[in-house]
Amino acid sequence: MTTVALKPATMAQALTRALRDALADDPAVHVMGEDVGTLGGVFRVTDGLAQEFGEDRCTDTPLAEAGILGTAVGMAMYGLRPVVEMQFDAFAYPAFEQLASHVAKMRNRTRGKTPLPITVRIPYGGGIGGVEHHSDSSEAYYMATPGLHVVTPATVADAYGLLRAAIASDDPVVFLEPKRLYWSKDSWNPEEPTAVEPIGRAVVRRAGRSATLITYGPSVPVCLEAAEAARAEGWDLEVVDLRSLVPFDDETVCASVRRTGRAVVVHESGGFGGPGGEIAARVTERCFHHLEAPVLRVAGFDIPYPPPMLERHHLPGVDRILDAVARLQWEAEG
Amino acid sequence: MTVMEQRGAYRPSPPPAWQPRTDPAPLLPDAEPYRVLGTEAAAKADPELLGRLYEQLVLGRRYNTQATALTKQGRLAVYPSSTGQEACEVAAALALQDRDWLFPSYRDTLAAVARGVDPVHALTLLRGDWHTGYDPAEHRVAPLSTPLATQLPHAVGLAHAARLKGDDVVALAMVGDGGTSEGDFHEALNFAAVWQAPVVFLVQNNGFAISVPLAKQTAAPSLAHKAVGYGMPGRLVDGNDAAAVHEVLTDAVRHARAGGGPTLVEAVTYRIDAHTNADDATRYRGDAEVEAWRAHDPVLLLERELTGRGLLDEDGVAAVRQSAETMAARLRERMNQDPALDPMDLFAHVYAEPTAQLSEQRELLAAELAAEAEEGTAR
Numbered sequence: 001m002t003t004v005a006l007k008p009a010t011m012a013q014a015l016t017r018a019l020r021d022a023l024a025d026d027p028a029v030h031v032m033g034e035d036v037g038t039l040g041g042v043f044r045v046t047d048g049l050a051q052e053f054g055e056d057r058c059t060d061t062p063l064a065e066a067g068i069l070g071t072a073v074g075m076a077m078y079g080l081r082p083v084v085e086m087q088f089d090a091f092a093y094p095a096f097e098q099l100a101s102h103v104a105k106m107r108n109r110t111r112g113k114t115p116l117p118i119t120v121r122i123p124y125g126g127g128i129g130g131v132e133h134h135s136d137s138s139e140a141y142y143m144a145t146p147g148l149h150v151v152t153p154a155t156v157a158d159a160y161g162l163l164r165a166a167i168a169s170d171d172p173v174v175f176l177e178p179k180r181l182y183w184s185k186d187s188w189n190p191e192e193p194t195a196v197e198p199i200g201r202a203v204v205r206r207a208g209r210s211a212t213l214i215t216y217g218p219s220v221p222v223c224l225e226a227a228e229a230a231r232a233e234g235w236d237l238e239v240v241d242l243r244s245l246v247p248f249d250d251e252t253v254c255a256s257v258r259r260t261g262r263a264v265v266v267h268e269s270g271g272f273g274g275p276g277g278e279i280a281a282r283v284t285e286r287c288f289h290h291l292e293a294p295v296l297r298v299a300g301f302d303i304p305y306p307p308p309m310l311e312r313h314h315l316p317g318v319d320r321i322l323d324a325v326a327r328l329q330w331e332a333e334g
Numbered sequence: 335m336t337v338m339e340q341r342g343a344y345r346p347s348p349p350p351a352w353q354p355r356t357d358p359a360p361l362l363p364d365a366e367p368y369r370v371l372g373t374e375a376a377a378k379a380d381p382e383l384l385g386r387l388y389e390q391l392v393l394g395r396r397y398n399t400q401a402t403a404l405t406k407q408g409r410l411a412v413y414p415s416s417t418g419q420e421a422c423e424v425a426a427a428l429a430l431q432d433r434d435w436l437f438p439s440y441r442d443t444l445a446a447v448a449r450g451v452d453p454v455h456a457l458t459l460l461r462g463d464w465h466t467g468y469d470p471a472e473h474r475v476a477p478l479s480t481p482l483a484t485q486l487p488h489a490v491g492l493a494h495a496a497r498l499k500g501d502d503v504v505a506l507a508m509v510g511d512g513g514t515s516e517g518d519f520h521e522a523l524n525f526a527a528v529w530q531a532p533v534v535f536l537v538q539n540n541g542f543a544i545s546v547p548l549a550k551q552t553a554a555p556s557l558a559h560k561a562v563g564y565g566m567p568g569r570l571v572d573g574n575d576a577a578a579v580h581e582v583l584t585d586a587v588r589h590a591r592a593g594g595g596p597t598l599v600e601a602v603t604y605r606i607d608a609h610t611n612a613d614d615a616t617r618y619r620g621d622a623e624v625e626a627w628r629a630h631d632p633v634l635l636l637e638r639e640l641t642g643r644g645l646l647d648e649d650g651v652a653a654v655r656q657s658a659e660t661m662a663a664r665l666r667e668r669m670n671q672d673p674a675l676d677p678m679d680l681f682a683h684v685y686a687e688p689t690a691q692l693s694e695q696r697e698l699l700a701a702e703l704a705a706e707a708e709e710g711t712a713r
Contacts, residue, residue: 030498056498062528067487067521074491077476078499082491094517101481102488109465109477112683147684170686200689247689 008185011159015045015121015177017193018163019083023053026081029167031058033068033085033121042087043123043182065095069120073102076116083167089124090133096141103172104147119166119173124152125218125268127180127315129308136305137269139217142174143245143278149199150245152176154220156186157194158243164196173199178218202249204256208238211262211328214253214279216242219266219316226321235325245275253279254286261292262328266316271299293329356565363558363570367602370577371639379577381645387424387576388640389654391633394420394444396658398607400665401443401457405611409669411462414441418606421576421632422508422538424448429534429583430506435474437489437507439482441538445508446475453661454668463673483513486522486535493531493590504590506534506583512543514557523598527564532590534583535598538573540605545618561598573601574632577639604630677703 009017022029031049033041037060040047049058061068065086072082086092099120107115126135142150149171153159159177166173188194205220206227213223220241227237240256242249257263263283265276276297283295298316306314347353370376398417404410416423419441427448430436438445446456450473458467459478466477476492479485489507496503513519514537526533537557541548554560561568571582579601586597604627608615615624640646681688681696688696 062521062524064517064521064524066518067490067525070484070487070518070521071491071494071525074488074493074505075495076491077470077488078492078495080495080498097481097484097518098487101484105465106477107685108683110470110683111464111466111679112686113466113469113471114477115686149685248691250690 009156009188010183010185011153011156011177012043012045012182014156014160014188014193015163016047016049018160018167019046019049020052021193022083022164022167023049023057026167028079028081029057029083030075030080031083031085032061032072033059034061034063034087036060036085041085043177043179045121045177045182046085065092066098069095069098069103069118072118073098073106073116076118077114081117081119081167083119083121086120086122088130088134089122089136089138092120092122092138095120099142099148099172099174100145104145107171108147115170116172117167117170119163119169119175121163121175121177123177123179123182125176125178125180126305126311127218127268129311131308132305135311137267137300139176139245139267140269140274142176143275147172148246149173150176151199151243152178152217152245153243154178154181154205154217154241156184156188158241160188161194161196162199162243164193165199168196169199176217180218181221184221200244200247200249202240202242202244202252204238204252205241206237206239208236208260210235210237210260211264211325212238212240212253212256212260213264213266213321213325214240214242214256214283215266216245218268222316222318223266223321226318226325229318230322230325233322233326237325248279248282250282250286253283257283257287257295258290261290262325263291263295264298264321264324264328265295266298266321268300268315270302271297272302274299293327296324296327298324358562361562361565361567363556363561363568363600367570367572368578368582369572369575370581371575371635376577376639376643379581381643383580384577384636384640384645387421387428387580388633388636388646389657390424390428390448391420391576391636392654392658393661394424394448395633396662397444397447397453397665400662401460402607402611404666404669410457410460412610412612413443413460414610415605415607416441416444418627418631419538419540419573419603420444421579421636422536422573422601422603425576425579425583426506426508426536429580429587430474430504431587433474433501433503434587435476435489435492435503435505437476437485437492437505438478439485439508439510439513440478440480441510442508443478446473446478449473449475451475453665457669461669461673463675464679483509483516483518483522485509486518487525489535490522490526490529490531490533490596493526493533494529497532502532502591504532504534504587506536506587508536508538510543511537511539511541511548511551511557512546513537514560515543515551523560523564523566523596526596527566530593530595532593533596534586534590535596536583537598537600538603539600540573540603542605542609542618544609544613545615547618556600558598558600564598566596566598569597569599571599571601573603574630574635576632576636603632
């Protein structure tokens with residue numbers, strides 16, 4: 001086995017490395033899904049795993065998402081630790097009943113007797129020119145399902161650390177992979193992978209004093225870009241990368257908002273009934289007296305995901321974020 | 335050798351050279367449901383086994399009537415009775431070895447009890463003091479599944495995992511005729527056949543999915559025929575003939591354990607009671623139909639066989655009925671005790687470690703309970 005030094009590495013490579021290390025460390029870990037074996041996955045995240053660990057450890061399943069997750073439940077009941085790949089966000093919907101009725105509830109319904117350590121990897125979000133049904137932001141469905149953890153990395157190092165933490169978790173984890181960041185690069189050294197991050201902690205990606213951008217996954221780089229652009233306007237923006245939507249890190253988020261006094265939540269998912277509403281409510285409930293302005297949301301429109309030639313109008317971009325920041329009642333300060 | 339290598343590579347050729355992958359003929363079910371009782375095959379049946387089946391059937395019938403009575407007394411929230419289907423329930427439990435797993439549906443409380451689950455703990459879901467009242471690993475009985483057919487892929491996954499670990503464990507999954515229309519039924523059978531997983535699927539065709547008769551559920555010649563499309567054998571059996579169901583299931587379990595892959599068994603039976611105590615069966619079926627099935631009652635059929643062959647006399651019948659009454663009395667007594675409830679349990683098992691959000695909500699409920707208690711004391 002030769003390890004190729006990859007520096008800088010892509011997020012996809014970090015995910016592959018996380019799966020490989022998990023398979024090597026624990027014989028209970030099994031990777032399964034559509035095209036994950038011989039092909040190495042449509043995004044190549046499982047590249048080489050079937051060859052290295054055999055088809056019983058990295059299995060091409062029949063094309064049926066409910067069946068994939070349903071059989072993973074039985075495998076977990078027998079002591080295995082399945083890592084399931086859903087090929088695309090919108091292709092995961094057939095598995096929703098298994099996820100909501102069994103995966104999320106099994107520990108609770110059996111009073112802790114039957115935990116299900118299952119990781120469900122789902123590439124999500126837009127920005128890759130995908131045709132219909134390939135670009136959904138489905139996180140709100142999973143967030144609204146008690147019993148699941150929901151995490152999403154925004155950096156190469158987090159992709160490795162969070163996936164290792166998800167696989168090691170005794171609870172089911174929905175692991176949302178921002179597909180437009182698969183090929184994003186970082187100076188990450190796979191020879192010394194970053195320590196496994198605990199699930200449930202947000203991180204301040206950029207410190208600032210004027211306002212907080214609360215975001216996650218594919219919108220993190222957009223917010224960092226917006227923060228750079230905001231300097232020209234005289235705003236010093238802080239960017240909080242949530243990393244975990246469930247559990248939610250109120251502590252880190254509120255500490256930031258209390259420092260800055262202003263907040264904008266940014267995500268691709270639709271605004272109505274989306275994660276931003278919950279986050280804005282939590283921030284308002286906890287930080288009301290520190291707020292100089294209402295918490296604003298910059299979200300995708302409340303429309304079915306657009307065709308690829310129109311998606312740039314839908315996705316939250318730097319300008320829309322800066323427009324929201326401009327509406328944070330700065331005039332009241334003077 | 336990997337799973338895929340065991341199956342060999344199937345690569346379809348262009349049309350002139352095309353061949354079916356397997357000859358479907360041996361997979362086809364018989365035209366008539368297989369029967370033992372009242373036929374020549376009965377003479378070959380083990381009298382000791384027939385005796386055990388009879389005892390379990392009588393106990394099972396009494397359990398059903400007792401649980402139904404408990405719903406009328408408000409001790410159970412609901413009870414989907416398996417009265418008339420006891421042969422399937424009992425045979426499913428007895429066909430398995432101790433290390434095997436049973437995956438019941440919500441109507442299969444009796445199968446769980448016949449496998450050793452505490453009769454009261456098996457009713458936890460239906461009493462409503464919790465969801466699953468027993469540790470699934472203790473008796474290898476998965477939670478009673480309310481969502482239809484969703485437990486079938488679990489059975490396939492568990493059996494597959496056991497085989498990967500080198501254990502000769504078989505999973506038996508139970509589903510009704512209505513459940514065969516669900517996508518999870520199809521996906522489970524397909525995964526099981528592709529993986530050659532050691533699974534037995536038992537479909538209890540009891541004639542109705544609540545009110546909808548089989549004719550509106552499927553156009554297949556029989557539910558057992560569905561097996562052929564997945565490449566597994568289908569077996570049709572008289573679901574009220576306990577000896578026949580036990581024999582067919584035991585064969586299927588043996589076949590699965592030996593590495594022969596899954597089998598689909600359709601047991602033709604009848605739901606004598608309404609769907610649950612909350613249902614009114616007179617809205618969709620007539621008395622004459624029910625009476626015709628009462629004449630083909632599973633307890634009656636086996637009792638007739640045993641008494642006819644001198645294996646059971648009046649005293650024997652009375653003794654079995656007495657032990658059923660004792661069981662029912664004990665069940666009544668235990669079910670008439672109010673279950674211990676701790677509202678804090680609501681937060682205890684959602685995650686391995688409660689999230690900060692759940693801890694906050696737990697505190698909220700604890701404060702409400704403390705206030706309630708104080709109010710109660712003040713009064």
